[in-house]
Amino acid sequence: MLSADLPWLQAPLADALARARSHALLVQGPAGVGQLELAVRLAQSWLCESAAAGQPACNHCPSCKLFASGTHPDFQMLLPEALEAPARESLGLPFEEPDAKAGKAKPSREIKVEAVRNLLAFAQATSARGKAKVVVIFPAEALNGVAANALLKTLEEPSGLLRFALASHDSASLLPTIRSRCQPLPLALPERSAALAWLEAKGVKDAAGLLDATGGRPQQALEWAEAGLTDAAWQAIPKRVARGEVAALSDLAPPRVIDALQRLCHDLVRRSHGQPGQFFAPAALPSPKRAAPLLAWDAELRRAARHADHPLNAGLWIEALVAQAQAAVTASVR
Known part of the structure; x- marks a missing residue:
């Protein structure tokens, strides 16, 4: 049961089933809180052959069994190639690896026509x-x-009994014509206690620190923990970067390097204005006096993010990013 695995989805699921007035719903909210799981659970509930109208799926009828096996003939999930395997694995749905393509083309992160x-x-x-x-x-x-x-x-005039559940963590970037054809379904961050209980049940150590590091996103915190990132290693990043230690980030994938540096930059800008950081503990952060170098660094990070998925040389790219970070932090504390 997807909603049982992510207990904070039970109330949004019940609310969505009760007040859905459109054939297309748009689940929108921050990444790492279960947009895909909620959309899939909605789909299963719409297809369930035993649940009453407006009620969640029963998980026992023939339709639900077909759904759980990934063979329901009336369900399709549209994902970018790069997300197909991890998304289906996270949902417990079967997945067949595609044949190797000629030239070993990198799986696309776009959904193509x-x-x-x-x-x-x-x-x-x-x-x-x-x-x-x-x-x-x-x-x-x-x-x-x-x-x-x-x-x-098709989204505007679906044929027959067709329904859509779109899920997004950046709905502002959708075409306005797509958004206008969907009933919005906001999905907020879960209560901290529920998120911590879930992470601890998953065996995550120092769950509170990782949850803060991800801005309250429990799925992202679990992903980081499973990738080997500890709270202690995370809290050490600011001071290690300030010393120019490339090894502080060298074990992270390029997109995560950018993400970590952007979070650090965000917290330092907040500190420079007398506000607490959001992603790092207070003791982990330097005390900047000037925001201008940090704002310039933020612009550099946004430019670097465009190449985070395919840097020409990841090692040299990370070295350059750490050098930029060290220069910005040094200039901000003078």
Whole structure:
């Protein structure tokens, strides 16, 4: 039961099922709190053959069993190639690795128009079990411009019993025409106590520190812990970066390096204005006196983020980022 694994989704799920008035819902909120899980649970509930209208899926009827096995004929999930395997694994759904492509092309992080065209063929077919046909799209902002436009007409005028559950952690970047065709379903950060209890049940040590490091996002905190990041290592980053220690970040993937430095920059800017940091403990942070060097560094980080998925030489790229960070922090504390 997806909502049981993420207990803070039970109330939003019940609310969504009770007040859904549109054939398309847009689950939106910060990353790492369960947008995909909620969208999938909505889809299962819409397809359930035993639950009363407006009630969550029963998990026992033939439809729910087909859903859990990943073979329900009236359900499709649209994901970027790069997220297909980890997303299905996190949901406990089966996944077949695709054949190696010629030239070993890197899996795309976009949802392309070819995938939407295949989806439209599914959408136009008759429901196999007669209950509904449901499509989950995640993350919705991964739809590139051509793919989003190809989806518009079906999203506005779905055929038969077709329903959509879009999930996004950056809904502002969606086309306005996509947003206007969906009923919004906000998903907030879970209560801290619920998030900590869930992380501790997953065996995460120093869960409170990692939860703070991720801005209250429990799924992201779990992902960091499973990747080997400890709270102690996280809290050491500011001072190690200030000393120019590349090893402070060298074990992190390039996108996570940028993410860590942006969080550090954010906290230092807050400190320079007399406010507490958000992602690091107070004792871990220097005490900057000037915000200007930090704001310039923030602009550099935003430019570097454009290449975080494919730096030409990751090692040299991280060295350059640490050098920039050291210079900015040094200038800010003078």
